[in-house]
Amino acid sequence: MERPKITRDIFSQVRDFIYEKCGIYFGDGKEYLLEDRLSRRLSARNLSSYEEYLFFLRYDPKKEEELRALYNSVTTNETSFFRDINQLEAFRTGILPKIMERNSSRRTIRIWSAACSTGEEPYTMAMILSEEGILLNGWKVEILASDISENVLNSAKRGVYGDYAVRNTPERYLKRYFTNNNNSYTVKPDVARLVRFANINLVDSLQVSKVRGMDVIFCRNVLIYFDDHGKRKVISFLHDSLVKGGFLMVGFSESLFSITRAFRPVGIRKCVAYQKI
Amino acid sequence: MDIDTIIAQLNSKDEGLRRESVRLLGERRDSRAVDILTDLIRDDDLAIRDAAVNALMDIGGEEAAGAVMPLLYDEDAAIRNMSIEILEGIGKEAVEKVSSLLNEDDEDVLKFAVDILGNIGNPDLAPLLTPLLGHKNPNVRSATAITLGKIKSSQAVKDIIPLLDDKDEWVRFSALEALGSLGTPDLVDRLLDVVKRDGISKIAALDALSNLAAPSDAKKVLSVVSSPEVSTVLPVETIVRFVEKYSCSIDESYSKAFLDTLVGRLSDMDLDERRNALRGIILLKDPSAIDGLMHFAVAVDEADEETSKLLREALVTVGTSGALIKRLKSNISSMSIFIDALGEMGDSSVVHDLKSLIDMVDRDTKKILLKSLEKIGKASSFDTISDALRDKDGHVRKIAAVSLGEIGERRAIPLLHEAILKEPFRDVQEAMADVLSDFKGEEVEEVFISLLGSEKPALRVIALHCLGRLQVERAREAVINSIYSDKDVKVREEAVRCLRNFTGEDTLKVLGDILNDREKDLRIAAIEVLDGRGDGDALLIGALGDSDIWVRFKVVNMLAERDTEGIEGRLIELLLGDEIPVKVAAARALGRVGTGKAVEALKRFEGHEDSYLSDAAIEAIKAIVSRDER
Incomplete structure (x- = not known):
């Protein structure tokens, strides 16, 4: 079924609007991508052009509601449990021991999954920590999971997943931490309760400033949405959220080279983590 | 916030506020902040240093460059590195200041200056740089050669050539790197001599050859490059360049030499190396690569999109459908690549084998399988694809519908009708309906x-x-x-x-x-x-009085585009009395159909706080005035 086309001029304006609101940047030549993401919003609001949509976002009484729907539309939510197993191993064997050594007196670990999408990543963290027996040894685990998209957060809170999401999950984790109901996998309550979900826009300094004292931040496969300016902004906010000596992990194929000098890259099992000095 | 207030915030105990203040100083681009920012490069807090570096680059200009230059002499390597980065970031505005260091006695600083100029990239500096090719310090000679290559100074070639005999190997390497981008085919024999030597220069010479050798040099270049002692050390990227350049001249013996290296590199950890290896295999079109390719296809775990695309192309180029089916039957993992390749090959004899896999594969592979059956096409695939209209997965049903449309057999019509009645998902229903209506x-x-x-x-x-x-x-x-x-x-x-x-x-x-x-x-x-x-005009004009803002907004836009006459008065009323989106639409419409009567009303909105409205009014006035003048 046909959909409206976006002109170059309107693309620039819509692109700038989205960038201003949430830092997500659509580069030149990505008109088709924006059309693809927003066409359903036009249908939902019965608008016939992207210019009308822009005006709706600026002037309509329901613009705040639409902004939330916009965030849901422009973010890609492809993820799975135990994604990038090498990085998770680096976390488990390299970073976690360092944190436990540093926090040995207060016995608390605080982790932030920034851009958690439908929850696979923070739940994975919770399972790894449970498997390490950390909770049994009297440690307190706090996992904050945030995303800009309310849709995915709502899905994450339900904690129910299909085959595809658990395709990389080792068998013992599947058995121990999920309830399987006809290939519908539900995260068990003792894991789910370790994770707290919040709606946070990573380019909003006010929102991010409320997150402090993190030992580890996972910000994987989300910096790709931002231009260099946006990346610097997000990384500087995340820097403030970390404790000294805390670690930031970005996507396996991502790098903070040319983005920041405020972290020290640390090699752990062929992965790179960034430590706040 | 004024700049003095921002500067005062630099003393805050809140690290976030300090860093934000530094960032703001950069954003203001006020050169009064240069000295303060230069001092902050030494701050204890790395985030502050980081922000100060960015801010100085944002401010830019000769003043910032001049303030940072003394840091090139600093004892602390981190400070020196940051100042290099800042000067490169400032770019062209820093050139004059940095060029003044080309007579510097401190050889480290001199080298930094040469590097910076190379990274800024100003070709006019070649005459200043060329004399440094004879400098006593080998680091300076190397840096100069590399910089002349970066700034593409072809007139420097004759001065770089003597460095091929420099006593320092790193200088020779740098000269080769530069000549690779600047040189011409008359250097081929000289480079072939270097290839015969051992050491790091060999690789640099090969790289340079791959760029500047001419087609007529094919025989002499290939005979050296394909020799075992050379082909095994060649970087994959370089092999690919040779193959691309000389594809017509590569016979079986050369092909084998390159292929062994390329297939071996498929197991390299580096993603780019693997991709380049695949590109090389595609270019060589040698069927003997098939075993190595299939082994790689099975071993690779979740290949990225580009690698998968290259692998598929390679399998289609060198493989046969029989070989692929045989491997498919013996190994259940990594099937999707093989299935995809079989689709591209279009051989209908494999349809039966593909059909037998349909219930054994996951959703994503099933989608690929259906697409492959579609590509193979026609009657032999029809039954399997139409069965997939009843698959438990909506994505698969959608692909099946689209594939039936592509095959184009009308016996799909009742099947699609039945499917659409049972389909629970809207997007799949729509896809099925689209396919039906295409019939x-x-x-x-x-x-x-x-x-x-x-x-x-x-x-x-x-x-x-x-x-x-x-x-x-x-x-x-x-x-x-x-x-x-x-x-x-x-x-x-x-x-x-x-x-x-x-x-x-x-x-x-x-x-x-x-x-x-x-x-x-x-x-x-x-x-x-x-x-x-x-x-429709009369009804549309009537709709200008609709109770909903978006109806009015659309109608105004439509009437304007239709150049409808007699609506100027109404548009002026809307401009003066309606909400902002309608005012904007009315202003634009008046730009198309308005007369001098509308100008006074439009002028009220010049400089309006809403930039859309202000711009629309200004543009409309211009358009009306221009029409009147004509």
């Missing part, structure tokens, strides 16, 4: 007319949409009936849209009725249909 004909029209009686509103909407698309005149009465009688607003709306395909007084009357409907979405649908008609 066209009376049989298809009957399907959609029958769907008008469905209990499901979604199906009635789809039916109306497709009947409109197909312009089925005999459905007119049913469509009009839906507009007035259907209980579902979305169905009524689609029925209104359908009217764009029917002409005549009766449809105009229906549209007029809808403009008084209480549902805004129906009114919008009606005005959009009216916009496509030549006889």
